[in-house]
Amino acid sequence: MGSRLVLRDDLKEKETITEKYGKYVNNDKQKSVKTINDKANRATVDQVLDPRTIRFVKKLFSNGLITEMNGTISTGKEANVYHCYNKDTNIEYALKIYKTSILVFKDRSRYIANEYRFQNNTSTNPRKMIKLWAEKEFRNLNRLYANNIPCPKPIELKSHALLMEYLTKGNHEPSPKLKDYDFKNLDQIIFFYHQMIIYMRRMFQECKLVHADLSEYNSIIHNGKLYIIDVSQSVEPEHPMSLDFLRMDIKNINDFFTKKGLKDIAIISEKSIFQFIIQDIKNFNNFNNSIDFKNIISLEKEYFKILENLPIKSSSYKDDLEDEIFRSIHLVRSLNHLEERDFEEYSQGNIDTLKKLSIDVVHSSDSDYTDSDSDTDSDTDTENHLHDDDDDDENQEDSAKESWEERPKELKGKKYEDKTFKKERKKEQKDLAREKRKTKMKKHVKKKLVAKSSSNKN
Numbered sequence: 507m508g509s510r511l512v513l514r515d516d517l518k519e520k521e522t523i524t525e526k527y528g529k530y531v532n533n534d535k536q537k538s539v540k541t542i543n544d545k546a547n548r549a550t551v552d553q554v555l556d557p558r559t560i561r562f563v564k565k566l567f568s569n570g571l572i573t574e575m576n577g578t579i580s581t582g583k584e585a586n587v588y589h590c591y592n593k594d595t596n597i598e599y600a601l602k603i604y605k606t607s608i609l610v611f612k613d614r615s616r617y618i619a620n621e622y623r624f625q626n627n628t629s630t631n632p633r634k635m636i637k638l639w640a641e642k643e644f645r646n647l648n649r650l651y652a653n654n655i656p657c658p659k660p661i662e663l664k665s666h667a668l669l670m671e672y673l674t675k676g677n678h679e680p681s682p683k684l685k686d687y688d689f690k691n692l693d694q695i696i697f698f699y700h701q702m703i704i705y706m707r708r709m710f711q712e713c714k715l716v717h718a719d720l721s722e723y724n725s726i727i728h729n730g731k732l733y734i735i736d737v738s739q740s741v742e743p744e745h746p747m748s749l750d751f752l753r754m755d756i757k758n759i760n761d762f763f764t765k766k767g768l769k770d771i772a773i774i775s776e777k778s779i780f781q782f783i784i785q786d787i788k789n790f791n792n793f794n795n796s797i798d799f800k801n802i803i804s805l806e807k808e809y810f811k812i813l814e815n816l817p818i819k820s821s822s823y824k825d826d827l828e829d830e831i832f833r834s835i836h837l838v839r840s841l842n843h844l845e846e847r848d849f850e851e852y853s854q855g856n857i858d859t860l861k862k863l864s865i866d867v868v869h870s871s872d873s874d875y876t877d878s879d880s881d882t883d884s885d886t887d888t889e890n891h892l893h894d895d896d897d898d899d900e901n902q903e904d905s906a907k908e909s910w911e912e913r914p915k916e917l918k919g920k921k922y923e924d925k926t927f928k929k930e931r932k933k934e935q936k937d938l939a940r941e942k943r944k945t946k947m948k949k950h951v952k953k954k955l956v957a958k959s960s961s962n963k964n
């Protein structure tokens with residue numbers, strides 16, 4: 507057996523996986539790994555390294571990508587991540603193998619619904635589903651990597667086994683998660699906070715992805731840089747829950763950096779971060795539009811400047827409440843995302859629309875992203891309908907104000923609203939009213955929809 511990597515004790519298994527399974531991986535008569543009597547191993551093995559999976563791993567050996575498969579870097583609820591090595595090239599890899607148990611798959615379904623990459627897959631066979639899931643992670647990692655957003659380089663995908671670059675801090679040890687990173691000082695914490703928000707914007711704008719599970723557990727500091735990992739659940743902006751997932755990501759990041767001492771120092775309100783991420787670039791004031799957008803360094807420099815000038819969230823109760831309200835708003839992106847049952851609510855103006863939040867959502871026409879490695883084109887653009895609001899166009903502004911006014915008085919808190927955003931908001935609403943006049947839904951069509959939804963009721 508080749509020289510064994512000296513892994514950190516808690517990574518070392520009694521014998522390397524190759525030694526343990528090598529005999530299974532290399533010889534053709536694949537003995538069932540179930541013969542392994544050690545209970546802990548068996549649990550891991552059954553959930554992940556069943557004979558079928560070992561066959562896929564064997565392909566990574568036979569095509570010369572790896573020569574050793576060592577201990578686990580992590581055993582998560584969804585997947586195990588193993589350390590692998592190629593002794594000829596002296597390159598280390600991380601091999602993420604998804605668990606096939608259907609239980610794990612149950613709570614993944616909300617990410618899959620309406621996801622075009624799953625749509626034509628009607629089977630509920632868990633093996634097929636995890637294969638798709640791993641393929642999604644592979645593709646999403648490719649998108650980040652292709653857009654120079656730091657992430658482990660995806661190397662090879664064999665069914666539900668994903669081989670990628672191993673982020674190591676040396677001595678074969680994995681680089682630390684953001685949550686375990688030992689920050690030098692407050693400036694460095696602020697830098698990584700802003701960097702994370704910039705990556706969220708660049709993922710949304712350039713990769714057309716919302717991470718949907720972003721946190722200090724799914725980011726790594728490697729060679730002093732922030733890396734994004736675990737993009738298996740990431741969705742496209744067209745996914746009906748994408749903006750809910752985005753708001754969840756923003757809350758997770760704000761919570762983590764608040765715990766790191768940035769409260770009252772650098773924490774930006776969730777709503778302002780949300781606007782920063784999905785605003786169209788032309789809405790940013792004093793943004794130096796003459797920069798070369800292909801030049802990531804100058805683009806990110808501009809982004810850092812904007813973030814440094816956004817209003818800091820005070821630790822007052824009302825700011826927290828404002829974020830809470832913002833998180834709870836039911837954002838409807840387009841009529842075709844509106845559930846039948848909501849139509850009534852909506853037609854009485856009880857559902858906030860993104861437009862009312864005067865957030866200029868990236869037009870879905872720009873969001874058509876075809877993965878270079880995929881054979882399926884990305885789904886047809888869902889028109890970004892202007893919401894057909896029940897209020898009369900002319901007083902669109904009043905109704906937006908009205909719904910805002912309905913909130914408890916003390917929450918008027920507009921004084922926190924960035925002046926530029928306020929000006930933009932006014933301009934946006936005027937444009938919106940003008941634009942809507944063109945596409946207002948005909949009365950008889952609306953009557954039919956409302957009649958239909960009420961007949962469904964009885």
Ligand SMILES: Nc1ncnc2c1ncn2[C@@H]1O[C@H](COP(=O)(O)OP(=O)(O)OP(=O)(O)O)[C@@H](O)[C@H]1O
Nearest residue numbers: 580582583584585587600658671672673680723736
């Ligand atoms: N390419 C990599 N290089 C180094 N470490 C990695 C790599 N990929 C994953 N890890 C480590 O393995 C852990 C789990 O990886 P990941 O989050 O992708 O899997 P998961 O199934 O989501 O696990 P969990 O449920 O614990 O989040 C990461 O938090 C990280 O510490």
Ligand SMILES: [Mg+2]
Nearest residue numbers: 582723724736
């Ligand atoms: Mg994870």
